[in-house]
């Protein structure tokens with residue numbers, strides 16, 4: 188899928204590309220090799236989520252990486268960084284943050300406890316601030332966007348894999364969407380072949396899940412902003428991909 192990124196950047200004339208990669212390794216976690224592949228394909232920053240440490244070797248990779256970040260509220264002992272500062276193609280500095288929601292997720296530290304200090308740190312480093320808020324509940328994601336309206340450029344929700352129809356720019360100039368959606372196979376139960384999750388739900392037994400393959404889409408969101416960090420547009424991206432047979 189990453190091979191589509193250079194053409195997508197050109198098509199949308201994107202000065203920056205942020206990819207959530209927490210499910211890049213067969214639906215659970217990411218490896219160092221896959222993270223490098225995403226960066227080489229043109230991702231400026233890769234964000235993660237609740238599956239950050241699922242794969243061996245990733246902890247030391249994250250500890251050394253400036254551009255592959257894990258949720259900032261992963262706990263004091265978690266290797267890696269929760270904030271990346273990069274320069275966009277047009278020369279504007281951009282700070283990218285990653286936080287986990289606390290509702291229905293085993294989150295070590297409440298995002299609400301640390302978000303203000305984190306945003307202050309990001310704003311001191313860059314005029315454009317982007318938050319990937321990796322969370323389960325729509326209420327918490329909408330609340331976070333509302334809380335940060337006027338202080339950050341965008342609050343983009345991830346984790347639930349189903350693209351929501353609420354892409355908008357809030358009154359204070361913050362772009363927001365509850366969930367950017369899933370890049371992957373949509374003929375599935377959020378990425379898995381349906382037989383596995385259906386067996387889990389109907390029997391309550393543990394079942395190994397397999398990645399599905401049908402109806403592959405690239406989903407995300409396109410945010411336009413000024414060099415002052417104020418967003419002007421926030422639009423859904425949904426592209427069907429024909430994979431080679």
Ligand SMILES: [Fe+2]
Nearest residue numbers: 236237238346
């Ligand atoms: Fe997740």
